[in-house]
Amino acid sequence: MDTLHDGLAELAEDAPTGGAPAAELWARGKRAHRFRVAAVAAAVLVVGAVGAGIGVRVVDGDGDRSVPEPVGPVVVALPIEYPVGKELPDLGDAPGPLAGIWLTPQEGGGGVEAVGLVAETGRFGTLPIEVSSSYLTPDAYFALSPDGSRIAYDTPADEVVVRDLVTGDSSSLAFDSFQTRPADDGPYTWVDATHLVGHVAPEADPASIHQGGEGDGWVWQPGTEPKLVNLMTYPGTPYLAQNAGVYEHPWFLTLLPKGNPRTCLSIRDGMPVLCDLVGVIGPKIALTHDGDGAVVALDIKGVENPALRDLVATPGAPLRVTFATDLIGQSLGEGGGVS
Amino acid sequence: MTGHADFEQFVLARRNALLRTAYLLTGNHHDAEDLVQTALIKVVPKWPRIQDRPEPYVRQVLARESVNRRRGRRWREVATDVVPEAMHHDSTDRIALLEDLRRLSPRQRAVLVLRYFDDLTEADTAAALGISVGTVKSHVRDALARLRNQRSGGEQSAATRGNP
Numbered sequence: 001m002d003t004l005h006d007g008l009a010e011l012a013e014d015a016p017t018g019g020a021p022a023a024e025l026w027a028r029g030k031r032a033h034r035f036r037v038a039a040v041a042a043a044v045l046v047v048g049a050v051g052a053g054i055g056v057r058v059v060d061g062d063g064d065r066s067v068p069e070p071v072g073p074v075v076v077a078l079p080i081e082y083p084v085g086k087e088l089p090d091l092g093d094a095p096g097p098l099a100g101i102w103l104t105p106q107e108g109g110g111g112v113e114a115v116g117l118v119a120e121t122g123r124f125g126t127l128p129i130e131v132s133s134s135y136l137t138p139d140a141y142f143a144l145s146p147d148g149s150r151i152a153y154d155t156p157a158d159e160v161v162v163r164d165l166v167t168g169d170s171s172s173l174a175f176d177s178f179q180t181r182p183a184d185d186g187p188y189t190w191v192d193a194t195h196l197v198g199h200v201a202p203e204a205d206p207a208s209i210h211q212g213g214e215g216d217g218w219v220w221q222p223g224t225e226p227k228l229v230n231l232m233t234y235p236g237t238p239y240l241a242q243n244a245g246v247y248e249h250p251w252f253l254t255l256l257p258k259g260n261p262r263t264c265l266s267i268r269d270g271m272p273v274l275c276d277l278v279g280v281i282g283p284k285i286a287l288t289h290d291g292d293g294a295v296v297a298l299d300i301k302g303v304e305n306p307a308l309r310d311l312v313a314t315p316g317a318p319l320r321v322t323f324a325t326d327l328i329g330q331s332l333g334e335g336g337g338v339s
Numbered sequence: 340m341t342g343h344a345d346f347e348q349f350v351l352a353r354r355n356a357l358l359r360t361a362y363l364l365t366g367n368h369h370d371a372e373d374l375v376q377t378a379l380i381k382v383v384p385k386w387p388r389i390q391d392r393p394e395p396y397v398r399q400v401l402a403r404e405s406v407n408r409r410r411g412r413r414w415r416e417v418a419t420d421v422v423p424e425a426m427h428h429d430s431t432d433r434i435a436l437l438e439d440l441r442r443l444s445p446r447q448r449a450v451l452v453l454r455y456f457d458d459l460t461e462a463d464t465a466a467a468l469g470i471s472v473g474t475v476k477s478h479v480r481d482a483l484a485r486l487r488n489q490r491s492g493g494e495q496s497a498a499t500r501g502n503p
Contacts, residue, residue: 029383
């Protein structure tokens with residue numbers, strides 16, 4: 001061996017060959033994808049259930065759901081005017097509650113920048129956080145708590161980190177004691193100001209002990225490690241939809257036309273669900289993008305209310321956004337929600 | 340050609356190359372096979388978007404999956420002043436290099452494999468692992484230093500000589 005390249009090449013000669021037939025891999029990939037679509041639907045329905053006041057009970061005995069803190073004074077005029085192309089100040093580690101956070105490619109390329117809107121001042125600025133370049137694609141998730149006090153995001157090291165925007169403290173979610181692992185690019189969402197819920201890796205290989213089972217998820221609270229929960233037992237998930245009477249409430253948003261890339265199909269019943277859900281405010285309002293990229297508020301039943309549109313109407317505003325739904329709800333004169 | 344047929348053709352043509360990378364990333368046959376299989380399953384839903392040029396995305400999934408798995412197994416770096424016996428007496432550089440790689444952190448190992456086996460550029464390596472180019476450089480530097488230090492008696496390893 002003369003070089004590391006040669007050494008690695010020699011070592012690679014010992015690699016195995018062959019494997020399962022490609023047709024089998026294709027079929028399993030399709031099955032895993034269908035489960036994943038259901039998982040997204042579960043996230044949508046979890047937030048819907050919370051917005052309706054059904055509440056989410058974690059099955060490991062964690063019934064100590066926090067009581068949301070009262071929201072302070074908010075200066076967020078709607079529609080929000082995103083400062084496209086403007087140089088923004090650094091908001092520092094502890095800017096206080098934010099009404100919204102946008103992720104946008106950095107000028108000159110290379111990375112992703114987080115831009116926040118301070119709820120109490122209405123001031124825009126950049127956040128000193130280093131986020132994953134995965135946000136350049138539509139596959140990664142981030143979430144702002146309903147009260148705007150915490151953001152959960154993926155770092156360049158593929159860790160999920162929660163930044164407390166009031167204290168400036170950061171917590172890296174430690175999945176080391178987990179039997180499984182979090183989904184690499186799975187959705188996570190705040191169900192209230194202190195409970196972050198996400199999915200574990202979908203079951204790509206049923207024989208692998210490293211993969212999560214169907215319906216497995218995690219919940220995290222400040223100062224604790226993530227705990228394994230079963231999303232199948234969450235009220236309002238597709239798995240319990242028929243028994244929970246959710247069909248009485250049209251959580252499946254069917255406003256968008258068939259073939260729209262923002263809709264998914266629930267494998268449970270084949271109904272379309274809204275994939276591009278930016279947030280839910282109370283039992284009545286969902287936040288999503290309209291066809292032009294603006295963020296709009298819609299009646300959750302799909303009934304358009306012109307008074308609710310134009311949450312963010314700035315042309316060219318970044319599409320990657322998460323809102324403090326309690327705070328936006330205040331500005332809309334509605335109840336709180338989750339993001 | 341349908342996506343399905345396209346996928347099958349890709350698997351047929353490239354699986355063994357992916358297995359070689361996976362073997363270097365994992366260090367054993369079973370994990371390498373499992374890693375490649377998982378990566379191929381994971382890219383199926385994205386196939387319509389990547390089928391024109393699937394390999395970079397597949398390798399990205401492979402590398403990230405490898406790092407995540409080892410993190411999920413509670414990988415911990417264990418510092419030691421003692422060079423394991425096998426390092427002195429294993430008869431081939433190949434086995435020694437395998438042992439050396441196993442002692443690297445998951446991301447250091449992935450960076451070395453992508454840079455020095457798959458011959459990716461620093462930028463492509465960074466993109467594959469979702470990290471910055473600066474982090475790639477520091478991982479390469481640290482990994483090569485560790486490889487040097489791990490080799491017995493300060494003898495310079497073939498593994499640490501020369502760049503591609």
